[in-house]
Structures are given as structure tokens and as C-alpha cells.
Amino acid sequence: MSQNQYDQPKFNLKSYLNDFNPWHNIKIMHTNVPNDILAGITVAVIAMPLALAFGVASGLGAEAGMWAAICGGILVGLFGGSNTGVSGPTGPKVVQLAAIIAATKLASGQPDVVFAMSMVFLSGLICIVLALMKIGRFIYYTPYSVVSGFMCGIGVIIMLLEIPPMLGFATPNSVMGAIKQIPYDIMHEKPHALIVSLATFATILLWPRLTKKQWLPAPLMGLIVGTSLAHLLQFKDIEYIASMPVGVPHLYWPDFSRFGDMIGGAFALAGLCIFDSLLTCLVADNMTNERHNSDREIFGQGIANMGCGIVGGVTTATATMRTVANIKCGGKTGLASIVHGLVLLALMLGLAPYASYIPMACLAGILLKVGIDIIDYRVLPVLHRMPFMDSICFWAVLILTISVDLLVAMGVGITIAFVRIVQELGQAYEQNVVSLNEINRPLPADVSIPEELKEKVLKLRLEGPLFFGVSDTIYRTSSALVDYKYLIIRMARVPMVDMSGAYLLDDIIEKAHEQGATVFFTGLRPQVKRNLTRLKIIEKVTEANCLDTFNAAILRIEELENGHVPEREPVEHEDLSRV
Template identity: 40%
Template sequence: MKFIPTSNLRGDVMGGLTTGIVALPLALAFGEASGAGPIAGLYGAIIVGFFAALFGGTGSNVSGPTGPMVVVFAGVFATLAGDPALVFAAVVLAGIIQILFGIFKFGQFIRLVPYPVVSGFMSGIGVIIIALQMARLFGHEPEGSGTIPAIASIPGAVMDPNLVALGIGVLTLAIVFFWPKNLGKWIPAPLAALAIATGLSVMFSGAPILGDVPTGLPSFIMPAFSQDSLFVVFEAAILLALLGAIDSLLTSLVADNMTRTRHDSNKELVGQGIGNAVAGLFGAVPGAGATMRTVVNIRSGGQFKLSGMMHSIVLLAIALVLAPVASLIPHAALAGILIKVGYDIIDWTYLKRAHKGPRWDLALMAVVLGLTVFVDLITAVAVGVVLAALAFIKQLSEQQIKNLQVIDREVVDPQERELLTQLGGRVSLFDFGGPLSFGAAADLGHHVREKADGSTRILIMDFTRVPFLDLSAAKAVETIVEDATHAGKGLFFVGASKEVRSVIDGLAIATAMSDDHWFDNRKVALKEAANLIEKDQTDTLSGAAVPA
């Protein structure tokens, strides 16, 4: 098999050409929003797009600067005072981390982030993008960096608008939201908006424009670290790597659904990492798999690596020839395009149906969204994953506890059911239906104590379906043993595997239990319990008759 398939040559070339045109205004807008400048956004699309396509694991994926990545990168750029050596050191390090993710096969783990968390931080990023661009839409720059200063700048911008900029911005919004679909097949809405807005800006001066945009090839930047900024750079690199990995793999899933193929998640992470590492060395904005551009590529005929590489070649030709024209683009036009991007990132599909789904998932999504907007992304994702995991453990443990005790009618074997009926509640049988989570283990002893009331003389613990015990589960078993001993009740263990028995013996949990209280199957244990109870006509088991 060829490294770069050529069986779909025409489709891949057309997909790359179309996607390159669609990506142009977005790359310029993302570069401007990042603080590094429009040309940095353009070269981010060129470099990340080329290398991620060449070495990645999703044939039709088109990569470049994305809303989530730009939001984080803009924060890093502001925090490090725009020092190129430090800022792009974080980008290079992020790329290396992504390569390591792929090498150590972390792709499948990154995809385990729960949907409410993904929905929350993606919607939060959409809100951030819109908030950052609102003042620019009215012809003003936000005061300070970050979401809160940007939101605080909106009232002042609204009260004192630059009318030319506002007119261009409103027209841009109208074009990107309402551009006819039949025209969009030939001229993408963002590109049309950019061309029309730039022409109006030349005709009616007064709106802030990009100004001088460097042309030619990018310069090499040697990454550097300082003792004061080492932690900030490393934290930023981890966040960029994680966010880029999640963003890319979600895009790969979309591509799989459209093309009926299956991507290689670990190979995709290696490709994204190489792209971002190289981008950092040349002062380019970091990127990830871009859903919209990937969809455009597939719909235009792109299927394989060549389409993503072709998209980068188209952008490179534009960067070398048309950069001077880009200097005339008004800020308000890019703001309008980015507001549409932010709007599209918000998970409206889920929000419209959220009230019909689990309330906890909606609450989790809202928490993550709020933390994303008002704190930071790494906190939002970390808190969201932890809360989701705790909620799952709680639900799992409640179900495990609920299903723990086996009453007569739930016993399948008729002889066992008959024995339990004859014993009339003097034997309590507990069946662990599988591995015990630490959440269930925490309440296990208390639950057994409640169910094994005063009439119970013998407890039977069935471990047949328990493949292993961790420390939490072992401590719960120890609590059951201690309670049975203290209450003078008999205790039988059934079906414990060698692994389970070795843990119980190794931790000296059941030293008071003799070997004749361990059974291979439940029926034998029930018969032994019946024999012991039959010997004690008063229904009171002496310590000698049934030692605990």
C-alpha cells in the first residue's frame, strides 16, 4: 500500500483546493485573535495541515488553527507577554507531548472524556470566542486580555460604535449566517464575506484594518525557557496537547461517520504532534483537526492524505503572493467570521434537548461551561472528568448494593431455593454480582449489617463472580468478618478464587475462620448451614457449634 494513496487523485485535489479557500479567512481570523498576527494563523494552517495529513491516521482530516486551540494559545501569548521564544516553546512542547500520547497509545483514553464535559467546554469556548470579538465588531479593541475584560468592554463599545466598522461587521454576520447554500458550493460564505468587507473598507475608510502583514516564508524561532516561566510554559503545553488531541479525535470520529472508515487514533496523535512541533519552530499558531474544514473536504471529494496536504499547498501559494492584500482586511470582518465560528461551536443540538435528558448531565455540562468561560479550560476539564467519574461510581455502587442480597425467589437453583425457604431467614445469602467498586465497598459492611437482622444466625458470602479484590473491597470484607464475630453469627465464604483467597489471607482479614467455613459452591454451604441450625433446636448457635 502506498504511503500516500492516489486512487482518488481528482477528488483529493478538488477537496484540497476547496478546503484551502474555505480555510483562508478562518486562518487569518484565528491568527489575529491569537495575538500572534494573521500570518501566524495562516502558517499554522499550512504547517499543521500539511504534517498532520502526511503523518496522521485519518485520511480525510484537515487540520489547522481551531477555536479551542486559539482561545488557549491567546491566553498563553498574553501570559508570556508575547515573547516568541517562550510562547512557541510551549507549542513545540505541546507537539512533543502529543507525539508521546500517540507512542504510548493514549488515544483510546482521551476519547473516554464524557460527552457532557466535551459539550460543556466546547460550548464554553464558543462563548469565549463570541465575547472576545464583540468589541471588535463595534470597531474597538477589548481592554486587557481574557474573557472578563472582553465582556466588560462590550457596553462601552456599544455606546460609542465606529459606524463604518459596525456596518461592515453586521454585513459580514449577515453573509456568513444567510449566504445561499447553492452559492456556497462555489464561493464559501466566509470567503465571500471577507472579499466584500475588504472592498467596502477600501471604499469607505474609517474602520480599523489589519495593517502590514508580513509576506514570504516564516522565520525559524529557537524555543527557550526561563526559570520564572517554566511552569507556565509546561502547563500551557499540557493544555494545548490535551485540547488539540481531543479536538482532533472528535473530528476524526466525524470523518469516520461520513466516510464509513475507521481512523487510527494513536497515529493521528503522532501526526498532530509533528505538525504542532514544526509549527512552533516557525512561529505558527498551533492547530488540531478542524471539523468544518474536514466536512468541506469530504463533501468536495477528499478521502486521503493528499487532500489535507493540497489544502496546505493552496494556502502557501496565497501566503507568498496575496499577503499584501490581506493587510486591507478590516478587524470587524474577521470578528464577524469568528462570531459565526463561536456560534457553530456551541452545542445547540444538545442544549435544545437537554431538558429531556438526565438532569445531572445538564448540570455537569453547565458547570464545565461556566468554569471554561470564567476560570480556565484545564480546570474545567479536570473538574468535569472528576465529577463525571464520581457520579458514575455512585450510580454503579448503588446498583451493586441494590443487587447484593439474594432472596428466595431470585435463586435459580430449585434445591438452593428450597433450602433457603426451609431455613426461614436464619441464613442470609449475599451474592456479589461481579467486581466490587470502591464506592460499593464503602457501604458494603453497613448494608450487610442492616440486612442480617437478629433472626439471622449464619451469613453466606458468595464470591463466585468476584474476579479480584482491591484494598477497598478487602477492608469491606474485614468489616463484615468483625461484625459477624462480634454478633456471634456464623460466616461462610463461597466460591472464592485463588486470587481472592490470597488477598484475604495476605491481609489477615479472616484469621478467625477455619478452613471448613470455606466452600467451593453455594449448595454445599447451604446444606452445611441447615445441618448446623438443625442441631440447635433453639435457633441459637453457640460459638462452639458455629464459630464465626
């Protein structure tokens, strides 16, 4: 292992920014044109009913869902980090945005659209900043119990929120509002709305089983059946989507005059965007055996969400259903995502007036199926067998997702998992203390140390990162050391030391000095040595006592015992680091 292996590479700004260059996506778009176009059209057909439903669920109207799908498709196709990912409005983000919109309505009771769009724009800006900070890799450190609890919680939220519109009533502003409202709605349900919603839901559920070849996606077929049923039976007492404006969207320029009110929500939306998008990218990676670029994906989502904030779209993220459909239809580059966005744009510009024929109950049936699909059915059968801390983490995230806030739930879940892993690392940290005469391997041939002195030479071997989680374990071991003259601290297998670890070493050194003992470090890695030097730990040991190998420390002890340092060439001896 070379001495420079652990040195930090020099920063290269050009290489750093090149990671976010859209040319990475553009240069491969010619490689799969026919299949990408076909996949893009198919995914657009799947995405349209979902976009309409999510737009209505957000409280901003069906057109807001469509413009989000258009922005997500085109902009993330250009700037994103997954060749097969397709973006648009998703359940978690729409649920969060709907809660924020409900809490910030104008005095008239109407949504504060300018505030909402400014917050969406700001969330995109936050995503870009986080992408430039290269935080994408941390998605791989998210425990599965957190992901599972989060997805199950989102599924429950969507189902609870869609029960009232299925029964013919308005969508409640919150989960607690839905729980309070559902008993009344069941007692006073509107039969026509329930018929439409159940017919839509049943069609989506059964359509894949009735047809071998999916020439029409199940959500679109459900939309057709539910809408046709409402008009054929002339149901007049049910709500329909408000008419959508034709043509280019109304533009909303960000207004940050209430920055303090929107920053929390913007961070929540940005966090969900990153979490939702990168989890979907992992699914795509498993299906295609490719590897997405997490930071570029976050950057692309930031661009898309800024676009949503300007054109009046709900927030966007990489969507699992659309991404999986894209892969199955043969999409392999960002061109498929762009085609999907362009097809939706054409539909929005030409067919927007016809959206007013779609019943709200029909969209509720579509979203009910979405909520059911989001739940993690892999973990449900083994809930009672999960390890205790995983179970605590799962239920905490699930309950907090439903009752408090999505971002709070994620934060608490990750914190629980973090505390657990730190505790386990501390308990499992490898260390041992032996005296010189307990070492089974022979000492170097040219070393002569009296037997009575060997009892006074102790070796403390540390393995693994020396951080706050293991400090207590090591301190309890080292505090029991008494009656020694030399202490050799083996550091060859310590890749990093934080401040807690550094000051733990300082305490060990101070205690050794109080007993009149001499301390040696062996095998310090360059980065570890730099950190200890900056914190003035090395100067307490002295540079002369920072040696490369255990044998070198033994030779140094012999020299100190003899009262002189003989001039001789360094001799390579067998390293006793494993003893």
C-alpha cells in the first residue's frame, strides 16, 4: 500500500462542473431513437391521468400536475443523471405540497399560488446547491427500515385522502381532517360518485389480468371507463375537474418577500425530491444493470423544479411507475423522457378543454390504486420477525409520516438508525492490549530486551475508524492500564480520526505521561497524522516516536534503554501488526 494512497486529491473545478454538463445525456440520444420515441409516447399516456390526479390532489388544479409532468420530462431528460428515469409529480411530494398549500391559504380560502410557486422554485434552487455539494452518494446509506416505513406511510396517506372524494366529497386538507371526515362521508355518501370511483379502481385492478398485451395502460383505461360511465348514465350530482386554460401557462416569478415562511417547506420539498428521485434511480439501476449519477440527477431535478415554480406546476421527482414503464418499453436514453414531456405538452395545448369532462371521483379511484401500490408489500409479511431496532425505526417513520410530517419522519428514522449503528460499532470495535512477552511471534534477531522489561512494554492495537461512537469502549480499556513503561499504539488500521478520537488519544497519552511512560504511534496514515498534528497530539508523543512499524518501535525502545541512539541503517523486519 503506497504512502500517498490516503492523500486527498487536488480539486479540479473544470472536472467538478463537468459532472453537471447536459452533454453527457445529449451525446447518446441518437443511439436508440425509434425505441425511445415509442417508449416516450407510451409513458406519456400512462403519465397523463396520474398528472391530472396529482394536480387536483395538490389543490392547485389539474393543469398544475400536467405542467409539472412536462417540466420534469423535458428538463430532467436533458439534465438528469439517469438514462432511463422519467420525472413528474409523485405521491410523496404532492402530499407534502398539499399540506403546505392548505396551511397557507389566502383569506378568501383560495390557495396562495404565488407563495406556493415561489417555494417550489426555491426547493429547486436548494436541490442545485445540494447537488453541487455532492450529497447524492448518501442515498446509499439510508436504512431499508426508513425507506419501507416512509413508503408505507405515504401509501396510507394517499388512501385516506382519497376516500372522501371517492364518496363524492371534497378532498380534506390533512390526514387528521380525513380521519375526522370519513365517518360522516360514509354515512352520507353519494352513490353516483362511489360507482364511478369503484368502476375506475376495478378497471385499473383488473385490466392487466384481462389483456395479455397492454395496448392501453391501466390508469388510462380506468380514466376512460370512469368518465364514460359518468356521462353514459348522466350523473349530474358529481364533481368534475375545473376547466383548464388552453395555451401557454401563466408565468409566476419568484417572490421571496416571505422567505422566512417558505424556507422550511422548500427544504422539505427538496429533501423529498432527492429521496424520492434517488430511490427510483436505484430501482432503475437494478433493472438495467447501469449506474446513475446521483449528483447530476439532483441537479436535473433542481432545474425542473425551478421550471415548475415558473410555469405553475406542482413539484416533480423521478417517478417509479413511469420509469419502470419506460424501461419495459425499451427506453434507454433521456430522449424517451423528453418525448414523454413533448407529448404531454401537445395534449395540454390541444386537449386541455376536454379535461373538464373527467369526474373527480374517477381521479380518486386512480389515486387509490397509486396509494395501494406505494405500500411496501415485501416487508409486511415479516414485520413480526424484524430485528427490534429495525421494527422501532419502521413504526416510528410510519406513524410520524402519517401524523406529523414526511421530513420529520425521515429525520427521526435516520437518527434512530444512526444511533443504533454507532452503538453497535462501539460494541464491536476491535482492540486489544498485550505486553511484549505475551506476543507469540519472535522479536527481531538484533533486539535484546530483558525479560523483566517485556512486562513493562504494552501494545494497544486499534482497528477501524476512531470516532465518537467507539471512544467510550477504548477509554474503558485504556483506563485499566497500569504499571507500564512503554505504550505502543498501533494505528495502521485506523483510516480516520475525528475530534473525539483525537482527544481520546490525548487522554491516553496524558495518563501514560503521569505514570512516567513513553508513548509510540506506529503505522499512522498521512491524513490521520495531519489531523493529529493540527490538534497538537503528535507533539506530545514527539515526531521521533511516530514510527512506521511495530518492530521499529521495539528497536527504538532498545535504544532508549541503552541510553543512546546508534547510527545504523534501518533494517526491515517482519511486521507484528497482527499480533
